[in-house]
Amino acid sequence: MHTRREHLAAIVTILPSIILLGIFVYGFIANSIYMSTTDWGQTAAMSLDPQIESVGLDNYRDLFTGFLNVRFRQDLVNMFFFTLLFVGLSLLVGLVLATIIDQLFWGETFFRTVFLYPMSLSMVVTGTIWRWILQPRGGINVLPTLIGLPPGKFLWLSSRDQRLVFDWSHLLHYACWVLLVVLAISAYSQWRQGKKGRLAWHLVICGVLAGLIASRVLTRLRLLPYPEMHGFNDALWGVVIAAVWQMSGYTMALYLAGLRTIPRELREAARVDGGSELQIYRYVDLPLLKPITASAIVILGHIALKIFDLIFAISSPDHYPTSMPAVTMFLKAFRGNELAVGSAIGVILFFIVSLLIVPYLIVSFRREE
Amino acid sequence: MSSGKTIRVLAQILAVLLAMVYLVPIYMTLITSLKAPAEINVMTAWALPSKAHWASYGVAWERFAPNLQNSFVLAISATLLSAIMGSLNGYVLSKYRIPGGKVALPLIVFGMFIPYQSVLVPLFRFMQQTRLYGGLPGLILVHVVYGLPITTLLFRSFYQEIPDELVDASSIDGAGFWGIFRHLILPLSGPPFLVVCIWQFTQIWNEFLFAVTLTKPSSQPITVALANLAGGQAVSWNLPMAGSVLAALPTTIVYVLLGRYFVRGLLAGALKG
Numbered sequence: 001m002h003t004r005r006e007h008l009a010a011i012v013t014i015l016p017s018i019i020l021l022g023i024f025v026y027g028f029i030a031n032s033i034y035m036s037t038t039d040w041g042q043t044a045a046m047s048l049d050p051q052i053e054s055v056g057l058d059n060y061r062d063l064f065t066g067f068l069n070v071r072f073r074q075d076l077v078n079m080f081f082f083t084l085l086f087v088g089l090s091l092l093v094g095l096v097l098a099t100i101i102d103q104l105f106w107g108e109t110f111f112r113t114v115f116l117y118p119m120s121l122s123m124v125v126t127g128t129i130w131r132w133i134l135q136p137r138g139g140i141n142v143l144p145t146l147i148g149l150p151p152g153k154f155l156w157l158s159s160r161d162q163r164l165v166f167d168w169s170h171l172l173h174y175a176c177w178v179l180l181v182v183l184a185i186s187a188y189s190q191w192r193q194g195k196k197g198r199l200a201w202h203l204v205i206c207g208v209l210a211g212l213i214a215s216r217v218l219t220r221l222r223l224l225p226y227p228e229m230h231g232f233n234d235a236l237w238g239v240v241i242a243a244v245w246q247m248s249g250y251t252m253a254l255y256l257a258g259l260r261t262i263p264r265e266l267r268e269a270a271r272v273d274g275g276s277e278l279q280i281y282r283y284v285d286l287p288l289l290k291p292i293t294a295s296a297i298v299i300l301g302h303i304a305l306k307i308f309d310l311i312f313a314i315s316s317p318d319h320y321p322t323s324m325p326a327v328t329m330f331l332k333a334f335r336g337n338e339l340a341v342g343s344a345i346g347v348i349l350f351f352i353v354s355l356l357i358v359p360y361l362i363v364s365f366r367r368e369e
Numbered sequence: 370m371s372s373g374k375t376i377r378v379l380a381q382i383l384a385v386l387l388a389m390v391y392l393v394p395i396y397m398t399l400i401t402s403l404k405a406p407a408e409i410n411v412m413t414a415w416a417l418p419s420k421a422h423w424a425s426y427g428v429a430w431e432r433f434a435p436n437l438q439n440s441f442v443l444a445i446s447a448t449l450l451s452a453i454m455g456s457l458n459g460y461v462l463s464k465y466r467i468p469g470g471k472v473a474l475p476l477i478v479f480g481m482f483i484p485y486q487s488v489l490v491p492l493f494r495f496m497q498q499t500r501l502y503g504g505l506p507g508l509i510l511v512h513v514v515y516g517l518p519i520t521t522l523l524f525r526s527f528y529q530e531i532p533d534e535l536v537d538a539s540s541i542d543g544a545g546f547w548g549i550f551r552h553l554i555l556p557l558s559g560p561p562f563l564v565v566c567i568w569q570f571t572q573i574w575n576e577f578l579f580a581v582t583l584t585k586p587s588s589q590p591i592t593v594a595l596a597n598l599a600g601g602q603a604v605s606w607n608l609p610m611a612g613s614v615l616a617a618l619p620t621t622i623v624y625v626l627l628g629r630y631f632v633r634g635l636l637a638g639a640l641k642g
Contacts, residue, residue, distance in 0.1 A: 122575030
């Protein structure tokens, strides 16, 4: 087909991009990993020829168990709950919006435009706007007074209340709980699909986890020498609302595109068989939207895990109850000059996001071939 | 009325209600930006201004004009550069078998999902060492590089739909690598260029993390200036709201005029394959 000369031209054309991405993505990640194992920070950060010593994994150990890094651990807990609520609610709201739009008599374009509009805004703009609406004594909280009720009291962004409080030193114990719930859900779907072999494995692992939890052996393996309580901060609700407002249009667009690809004949056939509208929705439409849900979880999940600008604008990077690892990384590295610790947080984020993204990319590109 | 019809009437009503809810923040922003500072009071937060007070926009404009200019320079140049490079990469990856081409694409695409915190410290050092730190050229470079994964991916999926036979035919007619690009690929690239440029412009205009870590005040784009203003406690809310409107205006105009292409960019990332 193509001559050698042309192949050479092709390689030369793409080479600059490959080199740039090689350095800016892979080179820099490798450098971050290396830096995170040093004591680079404070005064050394500013000097041109810093004296950097290797400290192994000390920065990581400090972040997870060090007395001074309690904020980072709450950040991780915040990130966990925020991701769960943001992804879950965005999927739900997006599905509802898409389903409604799919049924409309008129104004489809108008409503689609309205629901998707927040997507085109900067998170900084979104944060600024919602910060005003969620003021403790303003916006949402005065809404009830318009119909004669007492004003709301909920502190959407500044509440210091915590729920689901747990002891960080028992982290592994609770991690087992989370894993058990995930596996149980997965086992249930295997059972529904009648995949016996995989189901057996799921049940075995679930059994082991349940045993571990019941024996409470992991609570004796203390990560910290003292109890340290963390939990779900009520102040995260404000952030979740703003983020869902911004991103639910995205899931709506995905689901709507999915609903539009369902062949008309499929629904007609179900109708002829006597299926009600609700049954058609439940047994024809929803199952066909599953692959979309899977990619939406990955896309929204990775946005949630690295959320930074929204937090910055809606509260402040120094506001403890709504802080996230990405924010603390910025403060450590660029305000506190603790470049090694900042790198370590960046690397932790990188691995968490990779857990989500790498399988997704592998599956997507395999399917393509 | 059949059950199908009842459902559709219900959907219509729900759509109107939900649209009102979604527009609440926009309503609040507009009315607050048009109120005189003295009129801004939590108890009357929902009421329309007694008289449109445009002065906040004047103040916001004066304050943000340099940042808006920075944002335009940044977003337009980084968009064009990343689109051009993405187009060439997409052409190579869809029409040529180059060594390592199969693994190249996933490795390139991975770059758009990484949390940028994991490259931020080395990037910051690199910018300092190359003396690019603080200014717009450095920020443009960063946005071009980290924009390459998405632009390459989008162009490649568009170009894959151009039949290989057309490329072979041009090849037989004696067209080389650049000839095929200029006379076959480029004339078909209008729609993908529009999709990619709209997507990149919106992303770069709205970006904050690189902007806040890699620029000095004189080169800061609008997002950083807005965050700095709104972060201050003493300001009354008319100014941040007017600033938000200014910051949102360019992407809003693009979205309203070319929303169709925006959605196509949005879907292409997740629905491929």
